[in-house]
Amino acid sequence: MREKWKLWLLGFIGFILAILWLSPFYLMIVNAFKMKRDIFADTLGLPSAWTFENFVQAFEQLDFLRTLFNSLLISGVSVVIIIIFSAMAAYALSRNKSKISSLLFFVFVAAMLIPFQSVMIPLVAQFGQFGMLNKAGLIFMYLGFGCSLSIFLYHGTLKGIPVSLDEAAKIDGANRFQIFWHIIFPLLKPMSITVGILNVIWIWNDYLLPSLVIGGAGSETIPLKLFFFFGQYTKQWHLALAGLTLSIIPVIIAYFFAQRQIIKGIADGAVK
Amino acid sequence: MRNRDAAYWLFLTPVLAALILVVIVPLIYGFYYSFTNWNGLGTPDFIGLKNYLDLFTDKGFLDTFWFTIKFSVAAIVVINIIGLSLALIVTSKIKSSNILRTVFFMPNLIGGLILGFIWQFIFIKVFGAIGDLTGIEAFNGWLSTTDTGFWGLIILTSWQMAGYIMIIYIAYLQAVPEDLIEAAKIDGANTFQRFRHITFPLVAPAFTVSLFLTLSHSFKIYDQNLSLTNGAPYNSTEMVAMNIVKSAFTENDMAYAQAKAVIFFVIVAVVSLTQVYINKKREVEL
Numbered sequence: 001m002r003e004k005w006k007l008w009l010l011g012f013i014g015f016i017l018a019i020l021w022l023s024p025f026y027l028m029i030v031n032a033f034k035m036k037r038d039i040f041a042d043t044l045g046l047p048s049a050w051t052f053e054n055f056v057q058a059f060e061q062l063d064f065l066r067t068l069f070n071s072l073l074i075s076g077v078s079v080v081i082i083i084i085f086s087a088m089a090a091y092a093l094s095r096n097k098s099k100i101s102s103l104l105f106f107v108f109v110a111a112m113l114i115p116f117q118s119v120m121i122p123l124v125a126q127f128g129q130f131g132m133l134n135k136a137g138l139i140f141m142y143l144g145f146g147c148s149l150s151i152f153l154y155h156g157t158l159k160g161i162p163v164s165l166d167e168a169a170k171i172d173g174a175n176r177f178q179i180f181w182h183i184i185f186p187l188l189k190p191m192s193i194t195v196g197i198l199n200v201i202w203i204w205n206d207y208l209l210p211s212l213v214i215g216g217a218g219s220e221t222i223p224l225k226l227f228f229f230f231g232q233y234t235k236q237w238h239l240a241l242a243g244l245t246l247s248i249i250p251v252i253i254a255y256f257f258a259q260r261q262i263i264k265g266i267a268d269g270a271v272k
Numbered sequence: 273m274r275n276r277d278a279a280y281w282l283f284l285t286p287v288l289a290a291l292i293l294v295v296i297v298p299l300i301y302g303f304y305y306s307f308t309n310w311n312g313l314g315t316p317d318f319i320g321l322k323n324y325l326d327l328f329t330d331k332g333f334l335d336t337f338w339f340t341i342k343f344s345v346a347a348i349v350v351i352n353i354i355g356l357s358l359a360l361i362v363t364s365k366i367k368s369s370n371i372l373r374t375v376f377f378m379p380n381l382i383g384g385l386i387l388g389f390i391w392q393f394i395f396i397k398v399f400g401a402i403g404d405l406t407g408i409e410a411f412n413g414w415l416s417t418t419d420t421g422f423w424g425l426i427i428l429t430s431w432q433m434a435g436y437i438m439i440i441y442i443a444y445l446q447a448v449p450e451d452l453i454e455a456a457k458i459d460g461a462n463t464f465q466r467f468r469h470i471t472f473p474l475v476a477p478a479f480t481v482s483l484f485l486t487l488s489h490s491f492k493i494y495d496q497n498l499s500l501t502n503g504a505p506y507n508s509t510e511m512v513a514m515n516i517v518k519s520a521f522t523e524n525d526m527a528y529a530q531a532k533a534v535i536f537f538v539i540v541a542v543v544s545l546t547q548v549y550i551n552k553k554r555e556v557e558l
Binding site: 006007010011013014015017018021022024025027028031039042043044081085086088089091092093096104107108111112113114115116117118119120121122123125126140141143144145147148151175176177180201204205206207208212223226227230237240241244247248251252254255259262263266267270 | 277279280283284286287288290291293294295296297298299301302305312358361362364365366367368369371372373374375376377378379380381382383384385386389390391393394397398400401402405431436439440442443463481485492494495498499513516517520521526529530533534536537540541544545
């Protein structure tokens with residue numbers, strides 16, 4: 001009986017906390033449907049008349065489809081090349097047990113300690129000199145910043161894949177690339193999902209690096225465009241909130257479909 | 273695979289090229305620039321330790337630094353208490369545990385920039401409305417003073433990061449064997465005693481992981497700082513990362529900013545290495 005009561009109490013506390021956790025989203029969405037006057041008169045209540053006008057205007061101002069496409073393109077391409085190249089590198093490092101491999105692995109792991117701010121100034125200056133401050137340059141930078149953790153995670157998994165598999169394939173006449181691509185890479189799939197999730201979350205949300213690398217109108221990602229948009233409409237909450245709501249929708253959709261993998265990926269990445 | 277195999281180097285080339293060009297070369301150049309008067313253009317002149325010496329008398333930078341330390345300490349405490357509490361609720365046998373987990377983790381997926389803007393609205397408009405409604409003065413004028421800016425940042429980061437830390441605690445809590453708890457129950461241990469003597473020691477490694485994750489995360493925070501307070505009022509809520517970005521790209525004082533960045537790097541590296549050291553030590557003990 002006491003156990004039951006305790007569970008009920010815990011459930012109740014959890015429920016209250018969940019309401020509290022979601023309330024910022026609720027207030028954002030509800031106020032995004034209000035007219036300007038309504039937000040000032042009654043911030044906490046429901047809209048006196050629901051309007052879609054804010055969303056229509058924010059959608060146009062954000063150039064939403066193009067901005068979304070830029071974000072999808074940059075995150076997508078970056079994550080795919082991080083997955084493929086990091087898996088290849090981790091494979092080479094794990095199957096070659098020389099001093100060079102240990103040294104390189106150490107360098108990759110040590111690079112995780114370096115905060116972005118301590119390399120950003122020379123990085124931007126040097127890429128600027130070679131005219132590489134564009135999308136391609138940005139994706140290459142994401143490979144540089146993302147590969148360390150990814151190689152570390154793949155390396156851990158590869159240690160558990162027996163070398164006899166490689167040898168069997170070799171006897172059957174497969175070369176290194178075929179062994180990697182047809183035998184090893186498919187076995188790494190669960191780790192590839194984890195690596196993909198961990199990288200897509202920070203790349204999708206990253207603001208500082210793109211703000212330094214891609215300046216040109218029309219090539220902004222969501223955080224970048226939103227920053228300018230918010231600066232422009234800071235006293236006009238009805239538009240700002242509609243823009244914020246729009247920009248969150250893609251993430252919520254992704255979370256809805258893949259929450260299990262996402263939470264598992266986060267746990268795997270953090271605990272290792 | 274042998275060292276002289278072409279395949280070995282082919283497999284490594286893409287990431288090596290990226291790491292060298294994106295991280296290692298800029299890091300080395302960064303050290304060099306920090307000893308010069310480089311302003312982003314032209315050839316730099318070597319000026320020795322001047323930038324570093326100037327840092328120690330730069331009140332703006334020292335204030336920023338002190339604010340960041342205070343913020344990190346408060347954030348570590350608050351985030352870990354909330355994160356562990358959420359994990360304990362979610363791992364109990366309540367029916368709603370899956371939904372709660374999903375809800376608590378959600379803010380973590382959204383970028384700090386967007387979350388900061390949302391909370392700017394909450395603190396300014398919603399808190400203001402609550403203040404008007406209840407007549408409680410404390411709800412008015414948020415983000416307009418250093419203190420409310422500080423706690424605003426703490427609330428924002430806790431809301432965002434507690435779910436992440438929760439996931440880490442959950443991973444360790446679920447590894448606590450059920451029969452140990454049952455055995456203690458039969459021996460007459462109450463809920464608190466069971467937590468204190470069984471769960472807590474087994475979850476101890478999670479504390480190291482979470483404490484250091486929150487420390488390095490809050491020390492390096494930028495997006496939330498930019499979108500919630502942007503340093504206002506009068507740069508009093510500006511943190512180190514933002515200070516570096518500003519002096520590099522707003523004031524164009526590249527070499528001086530780079531000296532700050534080197535100091536920043538050293539601190540972050542020392543913190544991370546301490547964690548590695550503690551983890552290794554524990555692994556040996558086990």
